[in-house]
Amino acid sequence: MADQERAQGRSARGQGRLEVQDLDVRIDTDAGSLAVVDALSLALTQGQTVALVGESGCGKSITALALMRLLPEGGRVVGGQVKLDGQDLLALPEARMRPLRGRRIGMIFQEPATSLDPVMTVGEQVVEAIERHLPLHGAAARERARQWLRRVELPEGAFERYPFTLSGGQKQRAMIAMVLATEPDYLLADEPTTALDVTVQAQIMELLRELQREQGLGLLLITHDLALVSGFAQQVALMYAGQLVELAPAEAFFHAPAHPYAQALLRALPDARRRDEPLAAIAGSVPGLSERLPGCRFKSRCPHAMPVCGEPVPLFRPGKGRQVRCVLYAPGAVPPSPGDTAAALQPSSAQRALKGVPPAAGSVPLLQVKNLSVGFPVRKGLLRRVVGHVEAVRELSFDMRPGRTLALVGESGSGKTTTGKAIVQLLRRQARVRGQALLEGVDLFALEGDALREARAQAQIVFQDPFGSLNPRLRVAELLEEGLQALLPQLGAEQRRERVQALARQVGLPADALQRWPHEFSGGQRQRIAIARALAVAPKLLVCDEPTSALDVSVQAQILNLLRELQQQLGLAYLFITHNIGVVGYLAHEVAVMQGGRIVEMGPAEQVLQEPRHEYTKSLLAAVPRLVVRQTADGPK
Known part of the structure; x- marks a missing residue:
């Protein structure tokens, strides 16, 4: 009966929508108030997967925490809206937000070891989530917990085990079971397959596909695995230094990346065909919170940087459902000639010097x-x-x-x-x-x-x-x-x-x-x-x-x-x-x-x-x- 009521509730909501509009997040530090996320806008509908990708420190995880209103100490949302089926979550009191967190919107955190309670068994933690958000208690809640532990391919007996007895991948699967057991409408998954081997990753992603078909699960997938994104997401949102720099359908993003940062990312992928040469790594790193200057934040690492890049750069719409934050797409701009990007993103001369050098393998085992x-x-x-x-x-x-x-x-x-x-x-x-x-x-x-x-x-x-x-x-x-x-x-x-x-x-x-x-x-x-x-x-x-x-x-x-x-x-x-x-x-x-x-x-x-x-x-x-x-x-x- 409870499952039937939940299904009717989902049907009544229809094609729901989780929408982020001009989200600004800041963190207060001894050095002042620092911008972490800057004017970010994207939308997630039920049954859809949007992949949020970018380098570490770009603000991906903070974005997800802001949507859940779980920002760390010193973090605060200073602008924008987060609308769940038209209701602004940022305007709700905590008492009304708490039932939505976990039931309507679930989140899988990046580090399972710090997300699981070390003094509770895995089964107790899954049961606790079920009893908090669903009308199930006692034996019914325990049976549901066991079913979900089996669905994520954890071994028999995992229900009674403590987190420290599990491997990194097994802890990740336990956390996934705990979140999915409440059947949320939207899932914010922060690197959900990072600690998983490829076979279990395939099983988990197939499980998420199944949930999307059954109950219209909307998935915001935060990951650095571009191969996974290419086979699973419908839309790709690329972040850099707190800003959205490209938003495009997945097929268009991987077939013809537009932003120079996107092109550089795809050229940095390891591949057996490139084993005799260094990878085309992007020089430098993401600017720190105190280093983010006006204008394009990628300009210090960009092969196409020009003086105009120092001015504020809006999101341009070059067509085909794509948005790009780059002056190369401003009206009247002249794009670089073919091949310029490829040449600019080649490994440095120092790196190329290593090409073809055989490894210094000794004849005696180390x-x-x-x-x-x-x-x-x-x-x-x-x-x-x-x-x-x-x-x-x-x-x-x-x-x-x-x-x-x-x-x-x-x-x-x-x-x-x-x-x-x-x-x-x-x-x-x-x-x-x-x-x-x-x-x-x-x-x-x-x-x-x-x-x-x-x-x-x-x-x-x-x-x-x-x-x-x-x-x-x-x-x-x-x-x-x-x-x-x-x-x-x-x-x-x-x-x-x-x-x-x-x-x-x-x-x-x-x-x-x-x-x-x-x-x-x-x-x-x-x-x-x-x-x-x-x-x-x-x-x-x-x-x-x-x-x-x-x-x-x-x-x-x-x-x-x-x-x-x-x-x-x-x-x-x-x-x-x-x-x-x-x-x-x-x-x-x-x-x-x-x-x-x-x-x-x-x-x-x-x-x-x-x-x-x-x-x-x-x-x-x-x-x-x-x-x-x-x-x-x-x-x-």
């Missing part, structure tokens, strides 16, 4: 993993005695050589992250680790004390969740110096400061980043801090656990170019844990495919990706979203 098995204890009884172990990794063996990248791919829960953590000695007190990990002939599992500390400088890790891996009580400079003080005590204070400043420049952090706190950065910027921290002690082996999963395309290109350059110069070996097959094809030399804690297929990257032999590998590659971009940029039309 790391030899032999029969690695990792078991986590199962505890029962009042005294929580260990009664057994669950094997997360089983009899793994592989070699890694200097200057080479081994990509470890597979679904969430297959044991990829556990393998990486075991190698860098982070599971000694949490799990039973058997086998050997020989780093230059020395078994890491047998080391203790000073010998172990010295070995840690040789093998570092970049974690999947940058927010959870950075100490919130330390400034960025202190975070980067922390490892140097612990693992390289022979360096003086001045040497540490110089290395920290150089690292910040290498990973593209803004000049004022070193004196700021982790919470002041976007998710992608925090990932760059984590990468800089791992590189600070000059390791020989770097375990990269989804290091680009939180990065947008342009920053991803910068990081991949950086990793590639460091590998060429220093002979670094990378154990690259990822679900991004495009990155695997571009960066990896060898690929190992994991399923159920075992390696089911391993070989040269080109062979595994183009001619997979194992059925699991074939299904994994079949789920990868594809984006074919024209290799020649014609310039704005």
Whole structure:
């Protein structure tokens, strides 16, 4: 009966509409009131998907939080309207907004680890959302929660488990189940598939398609995965430095991007066909909140910048449902000749110098993993005695050589992250680790004390969740110096400061980043801090656990170019844990495919990706979203 009433309510609302008009958001800081979102307008109808894309720090997540009226402390909406079926949400008192938040509009947050309550089981959290927003309680609410956990492909028993026992991808699916269980009319999804492998991503996106067909779900998809956008969204809204710079139908956006920023983004995508050359990364970074000057905010990075770009730039309408914030589309403007954009966006001469240089691979393995098995204890009884172990990794063996990248791919829960953590000695007190990990002939599992500390400088890790891996009580400079003080005590204070400043420049952090706190950065910027921290002690082996999963395309290109350059110069070996097959094809030399804690297929990257032999590998590659971009940029039309 309750489901029938909800269906009748949706039918009565018909084709609803969530509309944003001239939204202005500011954040009050010690430096003054700073504009985060500037005059943003877009509309979302039920049954439609609008993709909001752009670099980290452009204001995408703040836009979604503003629509939900969940801005952080100091944030406030100073102008514009957010209308839900004609009703201005910004004018409602909180008591009337609260029932709409979660029931009419749901939101999937970017970082699942900080969005789930650590002291409640996953099932309790889903039940709580259902009982708050739907007329279901007790056994009925629990049964509905279990149904949704199954729909997002979580394993049996997830209902009774706590968030810390789940992998990053499993936590993301739990949060998706919690939001979708209330069947909202509109969903604001902030990087909903970032932590998911490609097969689960395909399942989640198919589930969202199904909900759009069944109940007319309107989806605002915030993502940096342009391949996903091309196959799912009807409209693309591109943001830069708080402003909307292009709004276009998805097909038109990917076939002929208009704004120079859009063209640059598509040229920065990693691809196996470009593995012998650096990616066309966009120089510089998004201007900080205090650096946003009048006029076009992309002008300092634009290949077509001209004096008139310093004046305020409105949104122009060049036709075919497209809006572009660029003077190249002003009435009477002369667009650049074909090929100008392509030439301007080529890699720099310094980057091109690396093209064709073979990796400095040694003949002797840097790391030899032999029969690695990792078991986590199962505890029962009042005294929580260990009664057994669950094997997360089983009899793994592989070699890694200097200057080479081994990509470890597979679904969430297959044991990829556990393998990486075991190698860098982070599971000694949490799990039973058997086998050997020989780093230059020395078994890491047998080391203790000073010998172990010295070995840690040789093998570092970049974690999947940058927010959870950075100490919130330390400034960025202190975070980067922390490892140097612990693992390289022979360096003086001045040497540490110089290395920290150089690292910040290498990973593209803004000049004022070193004196700021982790919470002041976007998710992608925090990932760059984590990468800089791992590189600070000059390791020989770097375990990269989804290091680009939180990065947008342009920053991803910068990081991949950086990793590639460091590998060429220093002979670094990378154990690259990822679900991004495009990155695997571009960066990896060898690929190992994991399923159920075992390696089911391993070989040269080109062979595994183009001619997979194992059925699991074939299904994994079949789920990868594809984006074919024209290799020649014609310039704005």
